[in-house]
Amino acid sequence: MSHPSSCRPIPSGRALDLGCGPGRNALYLDSLGFQVDAVDLSPLAISWAEERARESGAHVRFHRGDAFTLAGTELSGRHDLIYDSGFFHHLPPHRRITYLALLDQLLAPRGYFALTCFRDGESGGSELPDVAFYRDARLHGGLAYTPQSLRQIFSSLTEVELRLMRDEPTESAYFGEAFLWTALFRRDV
Numbered sequence: 759m760s761h762p763s764s765c766r767p768i769p770s771g772r773a774l775d776l777g778c779g780p781g782r783n784a785l786y787l788d789s790l791g792f793q794v795d796a797v798d799l800s801p802l803a804i805s806w807a808e809e810r811a812r813e814s815g816a817h818v819r820f821h822r823g824d825a826f827t828l829a830g831t832e833l834s835g836r837h838d839l840i841y842d843s844g845f846f847h848h849l850p851p852h853r854r855i856t857y858l859a860l861l862d863q864l865l866a867p868r869g870y871f872a873l874t875c876f877r878d879g880e881s882g883g884s885e886l887p888d889v890a891f892y893r894d895a896r897l898h899g900g901l902a903y904t905p906q907s908l909r910q911i912f913s914s915l916t917e918v919e920l921r922l923m924r925d926e927p928t929e930s931a932y933f934g935e936a937f938l939w940t941a942l943f944r945r946d947v
Contacts, residue, residue, distance in 0.1 A: 771838030777845030781807025788816040797821040836866035847875040847900040873941045876902040915943035
């Protein structure tokens with residue numbers, strides 16, 4: 759998980775880690791007292807995450823598969839926190855509508871949505887406009903976003919914080935890379 763912000767902590771409850779990979783963020787959320795569901799397409803990533811959870815004594819429910827397909831079945835109910843560290847910026851532009859529908863379905867009223875994604879500029883993420891992306895038909899490792907585009911895409915949510923992620927040294931317990939945006943949004947009723 760990225761370095762904690764100066765804003766007050768999010769009360770624990772149910773959390774969903776989208777694109778959990780090897781489970782670093784899911785295990786961290788579990789350690790904070792969240793009841794965690796974590797999903798990833800990769801069988802290898804889920805296997806590694808489950809092994810790490812067993813070793814640490816965490817009680818995370820891992821789901822292997824497509825989050826869009828699992829929504830409403832294995833990923834049912836509302837979550838107080840949905841955390842996305844690298845899932846959204848790997849989606850092609852036409853999946854944004856489906857992604858927003860997923861948030862609408864799974865994020866609880868007054869729930870929080872936390873996002874880490876490539877930033878515009880030096881991130882290595884593609885800055886192609888949507889039209890050019892479809893002509894080229896490649897993600898180029900992921901899509902980069904501006905603060906304005908993130909605010910527009912997630913305009914149905916209230917922005918709590920949107921900033922560059924803090925760089926963290928390798929020996930830090932926290933993850934941090936300055937080429938990423940980190941954002942926190944809240945779903946108001």
